Amino acid sequence: MRAYLQKYTSAAPLAVFRAIFGLMLAISTGRFVALGWVKELYINPRFFFPFYGFEFVRPLGEWTYLLFAICGISALLVAIGWHYRMASVALFLSFTYIEFIDKSTYLNHYYFVSLLCFMLLFLPANTLFSIDSRQNQALRAGQIPAWCLDSIRLIVCMLYFYAGIAKLNSDWLLEALPMKIWLPAKNDTLLIGTLFNHLETAYIFSWIGCIYDLSVGFLLWNGRTRPFAYASVVVFHLLTSLLFPIGMFPYIMIVTALVFFPAEFHQKIIDRAGRLLALPAETIKPIAPYRFPAWLQPIVYAVFALFFVFQITFPFRYLLYSDELFWTEEGYRFSWRVMLMEKAGYTQFTVTDATGRRQVVNNNDFLTHLQEKMMSTQPDMILQYAHMLRDHYAARGFTRPHVYVDSYVALNGRTGKPLIAPDVDLAQQTDSFRHKSWITPFDNEIKGL
Amino acid sequence: MKKYIALVLTLVFLGCSSGSDKPDPQPTDEGKDRSVMLKALAENVIIPSYDQFKTKFDLMSAKSKAFTAKPDSQTLTEFRSAWTDAYVAWQRVELFDFGPAEKQIIRNFFNIYPASEAGIAANITDPTSSLEVPASYPTQGFPALDYLINGLGANDTSILAHYTTDKDAAKKLAYITRVIARMDSLLGKVISDWKGEYLNTFISKTGLDIGSSTSLMVNGSVLHYERYIRSGKFGIPSGAMASGIPAPEKVEAFYKKDISKTLAQTAHKAYVDFFNGRHAVTGQAGPGLKNYLDALGAKDSGTGKLLTESINAQFQTAAAKLDVLKPNLYEEVKTNNQAMKDTYTEMQKAVRMLKVDMTSAMSITITYTDNDGD
Numbered sequence: 001m002r003a004y005l006q007k008y009t010s011a012a013p014l015a016v017f018r019a020i021f022g023l024m025l026a027i028s029t030g031r032f033v034a035l036g037w038v039k040e041l042y043i044n045p046r047f048f049f050p051f052y053g054f055e056f057v058r059p060l061g062e063w064t065y066l067l068f069a070i071c072g073i074s075a076l077l078v079a080i081g082w083h084y085r086m087a088s089v090a091l092f093l094s095f096t097y098i099e100f101i102d103k104s105t106y107l108n109h110y111y112f113v114s115l116l117c118f119m120l121l122f123l124p125a126n127t128l129f130s131i132d133s134r135q136n137q138a139l140r141a142g143q144i145p146a147w148c149l150d151s152i153r154l155i156v157c158m159l160y161f162y163a164g165i166a167k168l169n170s171d172w173l174l175e176a177l178p179m180k181i182w183l184p185a186k187n188d189t190l191l192i193g194t195l196f197n198h199l200e201t202a203y204i205f206s207w208i209g210c211i212y213d214l215s216v217g218f219l220l221w222n223g224r225t226r227p228f229a230y231a232s233v234v235v236f237h238l239l240t241s242l243l244f245p246i247g248m249f250p251y252i253m254i255v256t257a258l259v260f261f262p263a264e265f266h267q268k269i270i271d272r273a274g275r276l277l278a279l280p281a282e283t284i285k286p287i288a289p290y291r292f293p294a295w296l297q298p299i300v301y302a303v304f305a306l307f308f309v310f311q312i313t314f315p316f317r318y319l320l321y322s323d324e325l326f327w328t329e330e331g332y333r334f335s336w337r338v339m340l341m342e343k344a345g346y347t348q349f350t351v352t353d354a355t356g357r358r359q360v361v362n363n364n365d366f367l368t369h370l371q372e373k374m375m376s377t378q379p380d381m382i383l384q385y386a387h388m389l390r391d392h393y394a395a396r397g398f399t400r401p402h403v404y405v406d407s408y409v410a411l412n413g414r415t416g417k418p419l420i421a422p423d424v425d426l427a428q429q430t431d432s433f434r435h436k437s438w439i440t441p442f443d444n445e446i447k448g449l
Numbered sequence: 450m451k452k453y454i455a456l457v458l459t460l461v462f463l464g465c466s467s468g469s470d471k472p473d474p475q476p477t478d479e480g481k482d483r484s485v486m487l488k489a490l491a492e493n494v495i496i497p498s499y500d501q502f503k504t505k506f507d508l509m510s511a512k513s514k515a516f517t518a519k520p521d522s523q524t525l526t527e528f529r530s531a532w533t534d535a536y537v538a539w540q541r542v543e544l545f546d547f548g549p550a551e552k553q554i555i556r557n558f559f560n561i562y563p564a565s566e567a568g569i570a571a572n573i574t575d576p577t578s579s580l581e582v583p584a585s586y587p588t589q590g591f592p593a594l595d596y597l598i599n600g601l602g603a604n605d606t607s608i609l610a611h612y613t614t615d616k617d618a619a620k621k622l623a624y625i626t627r628v629i630a631r632m633d634s635l636l637g638k639v640i641s642d643w644k645g646e647y648l649n650t651f652i653s654k655t656g657l658d659i660g661s662s663t664s665l666m667v668n669g670s671v672l673h674y675e676r677y678i679r680s681g682k683f684g685i686p687s688g689a690m691a692s693g694i695p696a697p698e699k700v701e702a703f704y705k706k707d708i709s710k711t712l713a714q715t716a717h718k719a720y721v722d723f724f725n726g727r728h729a730v731t732g733q734a735g736p737g738l739k740n741y742l743d744a745l746g747a748k749d750s751g752t753g754k755l756l757t758e759s760i761n762a763q764f765q766t767a768a769a770k771l772d773v774l775k776p777n778l779y780e781e782v783k784t785n786n787q788a789m790k791d792t793y794t795e796m797q798k799a800v801r802m803l804k805v806d807m808t809s810a811m812s813i814t815i816t817y818t819d820n821d822g823d
Contacts, residue, residue, distance in 0.1 A: 175750070184481050184745055185812035188655040197481045199746075245658075344809035346801050358693050373814075408801040415749040415759060416805045444751060 005301075008289050009146040010263030011127050012270055015081075017152060018125035020255045021116065022079025025091070028248045029072035038064055041105055042098070045368050047388050049103035049381050052431055057100040064101075070094045078120065081130020085121075092117035103381060104374035108338050109249040112159060116256075119155065119307070122300050123148045124290045129270045134283045141290035151304060152259050155311065157217030162315050162336035164213030169448030171326075171341070172210065176202035177412040178342035179209075186243050212236055220260040233257045244339060321435050326411055327419070327442040329378050330435060345376030345409035345419060351389055353398040361389060377409055379420065379439050386426035403427040414444060480736070480744025483655045487662050489726060489736035491643070491651055497729035498542050498719075499640050505531070505538040506636060513629050517622040520612040522605055529598050533708055536591045540715040543677065544723060547669030548651055548662075549642035555635050556677070557583070562592035563699050566600075569593055573617060573624045580631050589628050592703075597625055600704030657813055667738070667813050671803045674720050679796040682713045686782050687789035697782035709778035714771055721764045738807070747810035756810055760802050767795035 032038065042064045050057055060067060071094040077087035095117055099110045126132045127141035171177040176199065183196035183205065195201045212232065219229035237250035258266075267285075274284040292300055318331030325332060326341050349361040363372045366388065375381040386403040393401045402425040410416035417440070420426070424438040479485055512531040516524040543556055550556065558580075568588035572578045580589050587593070601621075602608040612618050654662040680690060681701070688695035700709045722729075726737020739757045747756040770792040774781050781789050808815055 181745075181810060182812055185657045187481055188483065342809055342812070344805045346805045360690050360692075408805050410805045410809045413747065413750060413810060415751070415754075415756065416801060 005145065005147060007146040008143040009149055010267065011124065011142055011144040011286075011290065012129070012263050012266035013259055013261065014123060014125045014144060014149050014152070015127065015129040016266040016269050017256070017259050018081065018084075018120065019079050019129065020258070021120075021252075022075045022077075022091075024248070024252055024255060025075035025095070025113065026072050026079060028252075029068055029075060031248070033065070033068055033072075038068055040368070041370070042101055045102070045371060047366055047371070047385070048101055049371065049375070049384050051100055051103060052380065052433070054100050057097060059101050064098075067094055067098060071098065078125075081126040081132050084126035084130060084132050088117065088121045088125075092121055102371070103378075104368075104371045106333055107247075107249070108336055109246075109252060111334055112155075113252070115155060115311075116152070119151060119304075122303060123151075124292075127290050128283055128286050129274065129279070130283070133286065134280065137282075140282060140286035141288045142286040143289035145290070145292075147304075149259065151308075153221065154308070156256055156259065157221065158311060159336050160213050160217045163338050164210055164215075165449050166335070166337045166340055167206070167210040167213060169446050171412050171446050172206050173448070175412070176206045178340075179203075179206045181342050181413055182244070189242070220257055223262070226260060230257060230260070240339075246339070323435070323439065324442040324444070324446055326446060328436065328439050329380070341412050343377045343409065343411050344416075345373075345407060346416075347372075347376045347382065347408075348406045349386065349389055350404045350406070351393045351398065351401050352404070353393075353401045355399055357398050357401075359393065359398075366392075376407070377419070379436050380431060382407065382420055383426055383429060383431055383436070386429075390427040401427055412446075480740050483657075483663050483741070484652055486726075486736045486738075486741050487655070487666075488652045490666070490723075491648055493728040493735055494723060494726065494737070495542075495545050496640075496643050496648075498545070499636075499643060501729060502535070502538040502542045503636065503640060505535040506632070509535040510629050510633060513625055516612075517626055520609060520618075520622065522609065525598065525605060525609060529705075532591070532594055532598060533705070536595075536702065536708070537711060537715050539591060540712055541719040541729070543716065544670050544673040544720055546673050547665040549639040549647055551665070551669060552642070553635050553639050555639055557586045558635055559590040559632060560592065560701075561586040561590065562595075562681075562701055563587065563703055564592035564596045564600075566596060569596060569624070572627075573620050576620065576623060576627065580627070589631060592701075593628055594625070595702055595704045597621070597628075657811065659814065663811070664813050667808060667811070668815060670720070670723060671800075671808070671815065674796075674803060675800045678713070678716050678720065679793060679800055682709075682716065682778075683789055683793040683796065686778065687786050687793060689790045689793040695782050695786055697779045700778045700782065703779065706779050707776045710771070710774050710776045710781075713778065714768075717764075717768055717771060721761070721768070724760070724764070742807065742810055745810060747806075756802075756806055760799065760807065763795070763799045763802055767792065767799055770795050 042059055043061060045059075048059050070090055074087040074090035074094065077083055078091055092114070095110075096114045099106070099114055124141065124144050127139055127144065133140045167173070172179075179202040180199065183202050185196075187193045187196040189196070216229055216233060216236075219225040220233070222229075234254055237254050240246060241250040270284055273279075274281075315335035318325045318335070321328060321330040323330075326343070347363065349363070351357075351359045351361060363375075367375060367385070375385050382405060386405065390401050390403050404422060404424070405420050405426060406422055407419040408416045409419040419440055421438045421440055426438070429436070429438060509528070509531040512524070512528040516528040518524075539559060542550075543560060546556055565587035568585065572580070572585070572588050579585055598608065601611045612622055615621065651662045654660070657664055684690040686696055686700045700706075701712050702709045722732075724737060725739045726735040727733065728735055739761075742757050743755060748754060749756065749759070770788070774788055774792065775785070778789065804815055
């Protein structure tokens with residue numbers, strides 16, 4: 001371990017990663033604003049679903065635009081490596097804050113971006129090919145500790161591998177669900193569309209998807225398999241972007257996978273870009289090795305060790321819950337479960353009180369489409385919404401209101417059934433990490449991990 | 450070895466993503482071909498239904514002209530009877546609330562009830578008032594005609610007096626003509642769209658994303674079942690929804706009263722027929738949502754029962770509740786409201802299946818806003 005920590009490698013791959021990653025994020029942020037999503041997702045809604053334990057993250061109203069401006073500008077600063085440390089802190093905080101405002105917008109790839117930003121906070125990604133290194137001679141370095149680059153590679157591998165593990169279940173492998181449902185929806189795609197009508201295709205996609213996820217990280221790491229692996233990354237992600245509405249994620253993964261390429265590849269990119277931008281040679285090819293300040297080094301080691309222990313164990317927390325993960329979603333998020341199930345739901349809430357008042361709630365009075373759709377299948381969000389309704393009606397003359405929900409949820413083609421016990425007063429339940437006893441048992445089995 | 454595995458993986462992957470060497474669509478594919486479904490629904494169900502409605506509408510229009518030319522007991526009776534037939538036929542097209550009908554928002558101008566008596570009176574006084582703004586919805590269409598020919602007086606003599614001896618008689622007759630002319634013009638636009646440009650658009654937009662024909666059709670028709678059959682005809686009058694207070698005056702055809710059950714039955718049956726792809730003229734089942742779902746193999750994984758069987762069974766259960774109601778739903782709300790609520794409850798179960806099981810099996814997103822219940 002000690003020997004590994006002292007191993008050095010070229011700083012070029014990390015620097016290129018920093019530049020491309022920052023640029024992609026700046027583009028993503030711009031795209032988000034341009035599509036009007038800031039208003040739609042973070043300003044218009046009446047109610048938000050904060051994460052458990054992060055209720056202090058509140059929506060900022062019109063100031064959300066400022067938050068996005070900070071996020072976009074700091075992403076650009078990270079890309080060009082100017083005031084890098086400050087910019088990376090700002091990027092991590094602003095991006096994560098946005099991500100935590102509302103659960104209904106949760107996406108694994110936002111979480112992934114947050115994690116990468118967090119790692120970049122500590123890593124020496126600006127020691128060359130950056131404005132900082134041009135201005136500050138002391139900063140320039142051509143060699144960085146190998147673990148710095150490897151940790152980025154490792155988190156990429158983990159993302160794929162865990163996504164693969166999540167697919168090792170009977171619905172995915174034995175029933176080809178949800179592929180069986182999703183593919184025929186695309187049977188009008190040019191040329192390949194009719195393939196999607198065949199059950200065999202759904203099985204092939206499911207199995208290949210699973211094997212791909214489990215293996216691609218290792219194949220990228222290995223020099224001999226890398227070109228093939230990278231080609232498959234490109235094909236795989238382009239195909240998924242053609243078939244499924246998953247936004248920027250495929251492109252982010254395609255460029256992120258470049259970190260596996262050898263130093264010479266990245267140095268070439270830097271050389272070429274450097275010539276184009278007329279950068280001085282000493283910021284393109286510095287020689288010195290980078291050293292963490294002595295006081296910082298142990299802290300960084302500790303942070304990264306904890307970080308990876310957390311990353312390895314956290315996705316398995318679902319094992320602590322008894323019922324089916326896909327049904328209760330207890331331990332579902334932050335675990336690289338990507339495009340894994342087809343789940344749809346319908347909820348109708350009734351608020352009553354002891355004095356005989358009764359109101360059947362129209363969800364669209366309180367929630368956006370997206371929020372309603374997400375809430376209808378996720379018990380923790382149903383509870384949050386029930387509490388919101390309780391408080392809303394208590395303020396409008398109901399005495400100690402009771403909130404009941406008539407829910408109906410279909411999972412991977414199974415006929416719908418109630419997700420929540422209809423006779424439980426949700427107004428009196430509290431959220432916690434404990435199992436939610438008012439979730440109706442799944443009484444079906446999805447075998448596997 | 451690793452290199453070999455990677456090569457194989459990559460090739461298999463490329464192979465399955467770009468292979469076009471498969472044979473042409475097999476017969477099993479046809480059920481999954483949305484253009485086949487869309488074409489059949491347009492040509493066998495939607496357009497002939499509009500034609501049938503148009504025939505009834507034209508008859509009503511002719512009878513209204515006879516009435517306005519010579520208002521007497523006979524022309525009134527004939528106008529009324531033609532109005533009933535047309536209103537019933539309307540129930541068989543109201544559900545096509547997508548494409549041309551959605552563009553013209555024809556439902557809002559044809560069948561928003563209860564009618565606004567004050568609004569109608571104001572429009573009679575002012576013949577230049579707008580019939581295009583949202584506030585004017587309850588002053589026109591079938592509910593307004595209902596009021597004008599069934600609700601102006603306690604009996605035929607007093608109704609006829611409004612059109613003969615009343616000082617505003619001419620204005621009232623003119624308003625009938627105006628309302629019918631407006632309906633005629635909207636209906637003409639919807640039908641000519643369906644028979645023209647839109648038919649091709651409808652058949653060719655085969656995707657399932659927002660804005661595709663199937664998505665618009667499923668959203669429009671499920672919304673119709675939920676809001677205009679379940680809520681409008683049962684949930685709201687019976688008070689099964691929202692705060693629970695019955696509102697019998699909100700039944701459909703409030704002034705005529707004894708046809709409200711027939712209207713509801715027709716609307717419900719029209720929906721079931723549409724779901725099963727039944728030809729509007731022959732009644733023969735054909736390509737439609739049922740066939741498509743069956744071709745997708747949508748069934749409950751536990752029992753193996755086809756989803757469409759479950760949905761049709763639920764439709765039947767709801768229809769059975771509806772069938773035993775008395776013809777006058779206004780009276781039912783006042784004297785037998787539990788039966789109204791029971792009908793609502795069974796329809797509610799069908800709504801869940803349509804909104805959750807059906808759309809999930811089809812990979813369609815429900816995009817409409819549910820703004821009923823208040």
